Amino acid sequence: MPELPEVETVRRVLDRRYRGKIIAAVSVGRPTFYRAPSARAVRLLTGGRISGFRREGKYLLVDLEGRGCVAFHLGMSGRITVQEDGPHARFALRIGGETVRFHDCRRFGRVGCPLPILGPEPGRPGFDAGYLRKILRGRAAPVKALIMNQALIAGLGNIYATEALHLAGVRPGRAGKSLNRAEIGKLARAARRVLALGVELGGATLDDESFLDPLGRPGSMQKRVKVYGRRTCGTCGGPLQGTRRRIAGRASLFCAACQS
Numbered sequence: 611m612p613e614l615p616e617v618e619t620v621r622r623v624l625d626r627r628y629r630g631k632i633i634a635a636v637s638v639g640r641p642t643f644y645r646a647p648s649a650r651a652v653r654l655l656t657g658g659r660i661s662g663f664r665r666e667g668k669y670l671l672v673d674l675e676g677r678g679c680v681a682f683h684l685g686m687s688g689r690i691t692v693q694e695d696g697p698h699a700r701f702a703l704r705i706g707g708e709t710v711r712f713h714d715c716r717r718f719g720r721v722g723c724p725l726p727i728l729g730p731e732p733g734r735p736g737f738d739a740g741y742l743r744k745i746l747r748g749r750a751a752p753v754k755a756l757i758m759n760q761a762l763i764a765g766l767g768n769i770y771a772t773e774a775l776h777l778a779g780v781r782p783g784r785a786g787k788s789l790n791r792a793e794i795g796k797l798a799r800a801a802r803r804v805l806a807l808g809v810e811l812g813g814a815t816l817d818d819e820s821f822l823d824p825l826g827r828p829g830s831m832q833k834r835v836k837v838y839g840r841r842t843c844g845t846c847g848g849p850l851q852g853t854r855r856r857i858a859g860r861a862s863l864f865c866a867a868c869q870s
């Protein structure tokens with residue numbers, strides 16, 4: 611699933627390329643095979659002039675001059691591709707002689723979806739150690755599940771939550787309420803740092819996910835991860851272990867030497 615850095619990488623490419631341009635046509639392919647975009651979204655997009663692309667958490671939004679905006683959720687792989695032209699069975703936009711194609715409409719991708727309530731995101735106003743303390747206080751749920759809850763904090767998914775917890779030295783399965791003040795301060799800084807690094811490196815292109823930017827370029831965050839998708843800790847070289855219980859549906863790795 612693309613997380614904040616991957617969606618931001620897509621946003622930057624699309625914004626640079628299409629800001630100010632008009633969406634000449636919208637093709638919806640055969641909506642029986644995926645969740646069709648809303649009629650309102652198609653109406654807003656068709657003939658609209660793009661005033662820019664924005665991002666809220668893991669959602670990509672296109673602003674259309676005088677028409678409001680349409681939100682996209684990129685689905686499992688986060689793939690949007692730019693093609694000179696060609697057949698497109700599913701959702702695609704024609705902009706300036708190019709086809710911008712959305713690949714994952716079948717796998718949780720959505721076009722014209724309502725934006726859910728999102729918490730503040732690390733690196734933007736509203737997110738700091740004080741805020742993190744407030745949302746962890748009294749919570750028995752695993753800290754990893756809490757920081758991946760988009761209504762509490764926007765942007766962290768499995769990769770970046772795993773890395774932020776490792777950088778902060780905190781095990782993923784610990785109860786939110788068990789973190790002390792110093793650990794919460796470290797975790798707030800770590801969340802900002804791993805997301806900023808992910809954006810700087812153009813996202814993570816791992817074996818089990820196929821993230822590429824709209825021009826087909828991979829990111830390089832995968833070379834800097836210390837835990838996610840690895841067998842040994844990238845900091846101390848020790849073996850990694852998984853939490854006994856799954857967190858948010860996934861086994862969660864950590865290093866017993868670096869994280870307490």
Ligand SMILES: [Zn+2]
Nearest residue numbers: 843846865868
């Ligand atoms: Zn370690």
